Amino acid sequence: xxxxxxxxxxxxxLRRVAIDPVSRVEGHGKVTLLLDADNHIEQVRxxxxxxxxxxxxxxxxxxxxxxxMVQRLCGICPVSHHLAASKAFxxxxxxxxxxxxxxxxxxxxxYGQILQSHALHFFHLSSPDLLFGFDSEVAKRNIVxxxxxxxxxxxxxxxxxxxGQEIIRIxxxxxxHGTGAVPGGINKLVTLEERNNLQRELPQMLEWAQDAVAIxxxxxxxxxxxxxxxGSFRSNLMSLVRPDGAMDLYDGVLRVRDADGRIxxxxxxxxxxxxxxxxxxxxxxxxxxxxxxxxxxxLGWYRVGPLARVQNCDFIPSERAETERQAFVAWGQGExxxxxxxxxxxxxxxxxxxxxxxxxLLADPALLSGDLLTSGVRQRHGVGxxxxxxxxxIHDYEVGDDDLVTRCNxxxxxxxNNQAMNEAVRSVARDYLDGQxxxxxLLNHIEVAIRAYDPCLSCATHALGQMxxxxxxxxxxxxxxxxxxxxxxxxVTRAT
Amino acid sequence: MTPPxxxxxxGNLSRGDDALGPLCLAALRExxxxxxxxxxxxxxxxxxxxxxxxDLIGRQRVLFIDASLSCAAPFEVTTLQAAQDASFTTxxxxxxxxxxxxxxxxxxxxxxCTLLAIRGEAFELGEPPGPAALAHLQSALQWARRWLNPxxx
Numbered sequence: 036x037x038x039x040x041x042x043x044x045x046x047x048x049l050r051r052v053a054i055d056p057v058s059r060v061e062g063h064g065k066v067t068l069l070l071d072a073d074n075h076i077e078q079v080r081x082x083x084x085x086x087x088x089x090x091x092x093x094x095x096x097x098x099x100x101x102x103x104m105v106q107r108l109c110g111i112c113p114v115s116h117h118l119a120a121s122k123a124f125x126x127x128x129x130x131x132x133x134x135x136x137x138x139x140x141x142x143x144x145x146y147g148q149i150l151q152s153h154a155l156h157f158f159h160l161s162s163p164d165l166l167f168g169f170d171s172e173v174a175k176r177n178i179v180x181x182x183x184x185x186x187x188x189x190x191x192x193x194x195x196x197x198x199g200q201e202i203i204r205i206x207x208x209x210x211x212h213g214t215g216a217v218p219g220g221i222n223k224l225v226t227l228e229e230r231n232n233l234q235r236e237l238p239q240m241l242e243w244a245q246d247a248v249a250i251x252x253x254x255x256x257x258x259x260x261x262x263x264x265x266g267s268f269r270s271n272l273m274s275l276v277r278p279d280g281a282m283d284l285y286d287g288v289l290r291v292r293d294a295d296g297r298i299x300x301x302x303x304x305x306x307x308x309x310x311x312x313x314x315x316x317x318x319x320x321x322x323x324x325x326x327x328x329x330x331x332x333x334l335g336w337y338r339v340g341p342l343a344r345v346q347n348c349d350f351i352p353s354e355r356a357e358t359e360r361q362a363f364v365a366w367g368q369g370e371x372x373x374x375x376x377x378x379x380x381x382x383x384x385x386x387x388x389x390x391x392x393x394x395x396l397l398a399d400p401a402l403l404s405g406d407l408l409t410s411g412v413r414q415r416h417g418v419g420x421x422x423x424x425x426x427x428x429i430h431d432y433e434v435g436d437d438d439l440v441t442r443c444n445x446x447x448x449x450x451x452n453n454q455a456m457n458e459a460v461r462s463v464a465r466d467y468l469d470g471q472x473x474x475x476x477l478l479n480h481i482e483v484a485i486r487a488y489d490p491c492l493s494c495a496t497h498a499l500g501q502m503x504x505x506x507x508x509x510x511x512x513x514x515x516x517x518x519x520x521x522x523x524x525x526x527v528t529r530a531t
Numbered sequence: 532m533t534p535p536x537x538x539x540x541x542g543n544l545s546r547g548d549d550a551l552g553p554l555c556l557a558a559l560r561e562x563x564x565x566x567x568x569x570x571x572x573x574x575x576x577x578x579x580x581x582x583x584x585x586d587l588i589g590r591q592r593v594l595f596i597d598a599s600l601s602c603a604a605p606f607e608v609t610t611l612q613a614a615q616d617a618s619f620t621t622x623x624x625x626x627x628x629x630x631x632x633x634x635x636x637x638x639x640x641x642x643x644c645t646l647l648a649i650r651g652e653a654f655e656l657g658e659p660p661g662p663a664a665l666a667h668l669q670s671a672l673q674w675a676r677r678w679l680n681p682x683x684x
Contacts (some may be wrong), residue, residue: 092545092657107545108656110577159581189581190636197582211576 040461043078114148115423119430123419124218129411136405137220144206146389151199152424153386158192220408244387251380266375266459266484269294271337280349284422305420336454339426341381356388378487449490459484533589534572540596548651548664551598584633590642599648605667611644
């Protein structure tokens with residue numbers, strides 16, 4: 036399989052630039068650029084350290100432990116893994132559907148997760164680039180810079196995130212290592228006091244979420260040339276939708292649209308995802324490349340996450356977010372919006388929807404009383420699928436008669452977007468770097484494109500002093516021509 | 532009422548030596564003397580993040596605990612200062628940057644904050660902490676107990 040700029044014809048004659056690792060994305064990412072003598076781009080690849088050892092970590096464990104253990108796969112979206120695993124084991128124990136109370140509490144937990152994750156990404160990880168510009172002073176391009184220049188925006192971001200975290204604490208039982216969802220349902224309801232405390236904060240959260248959509252929309256309106264073209268490319272779009280076509284981030288059927296917006300597949304049962312999706316291994320990356328089986332790897336790759344979801348659904352079932360979705364769709368003037376930076380706008384529409392859903396759920400009496408657990412006829416195999424903040428998350432398990440997990444397969448959101456992120460990087464490299472001398476600002480353009488997808492790369496591995504950003508220029512003979520390093524404190528040093 | 536002391540540790544219990552922060556916190560909490568009951572809040576998380584700036588409000592002293600690949604063994608102690616830090620550390624915020632966020636949001640200096648960095652070596656998923664890291668943890672615990680109760684633990 037070949038894609039433009041994926042593999043150079045004669046890499047031995049080219050010099051290599053490595054951006055390693057990519058900053059402000061979760062985990063370790065590395066971009067390599069092969070340039071010819073005139074600095075023309077010949078090859079671009081985004082390499083990502085795969086989620087190593089997931090299967091080994093899970094297989095052999097009793098199934099009831101898994102919804103808690105999988106939270107340790109990822110320090111960024113543990114709730115998504117918690118819920119996807121719980122949904123899969125609902126199938127295993129025949130608890131389909133779960134009780135109305137379990138459904139309400141889990142949904143509340145999930146939309147709290149969407150809210151806090153989207154708030155972090157927009158206000159903390161992306162706003163420095165969006166507010167100051169991709170070429171702005173590197174020391175300013177972070178949340179501290181935002182807090183100093185726009186304290187009101189930084190504070191809204193923190194408090195929106197805090198509100199989402201509080202929803203998770205209440206529904207999952209703890210700030211981290213939650214046990215709220217279990218196979219077959221939940222282990223606790225929400226108390227009246229907890230519900231009332233959350234409800235008191237809702238009007239403010241709704242206002243701030245609406246403001247965030249306005250900021251994202253305004254950024255596009257102020258500079259349409261940049262926002263429409265930066266990292267833009269055409270692709271298929273995949274997500275779960277409710278069977279009636281509404282946006283639903285917790286449960287639904289799979290739908291795929293092509294790059295022109297036509298529905299290619301619809302109403303695909305999540306238990307049959309392997310009939311739709313296949314994964315390709317390429318020798319230069321640890322992370323697999325999923326694609327639509329019937330279209331093949333060359334044509335069948337797709338995007339997931341906010342940009343896909345907002346355009347894949349027929350409508351958003353909450354008033355304010357639906358109004359904003361219509362404005363977003365109108366921006367495309369009859370065509371799907373494929374701009375990479377439009378992820379931010381779509382993400383804020385989803386955040387607004389999440390607050391509206393939280394408001395609806397808090398008014399649902401099933402949160403406060405009702406059955407916690409259900410069960411039915413035991414199965415050997417179950418798939419749990421959820422629209423995590425970054426896109427479709429798939430947990431697939433088989434369990435033996437001894438209750439131990441015998442096989443598991445996880446496809447995480449970032450893996451679905453692997454080809455798309457590579458395409459975004461190539462688009463930016465072609466438009467901004469080709470024939471230019473490389474500068475920190477230009478290299479940040481590549482990071483901006485990757486960050487738009489909010490990739491979650493290696494899940495929670497971290498330690499102090501572990502993650503500087505390094506850029507190395509190598510001649511064709513392997514000699515180091517240039518070496519730039521950013522420390523974790525933000526200092527940039529160059530040694531040639 | 533907000534307890535005057537905060538111990539905030541982060542890390543992943545299932546990623547080898549990354550567990551050092553949460554393990555240190557758990558041991559401190561388990562052996563907290565009666566005289567300090569109600570005086571200390573213990574918070575654990577996977578990563579340090581912006582909302583933790585709100586957890587610093589109203590504290591007299593704060594102790595941050597994390598595993599570190601770069602500190603000297605067995606542990607290092609640093610008095611933290613707010614700093615405009617680019618924090619090129621993905622979704623995780625550095626302690627100085629967190630203090631700077633606090634200062635910018637609250638309009639006042641943060642409470643006195645100390646970082647206890649415990650030397651770790653390996654952070655593989657599904658692996659337990661290594662023997663060297665656990666030895667470092669024991670040394671660090673002795674220091675942390677004195678931080679909690681300078682007048683005699």
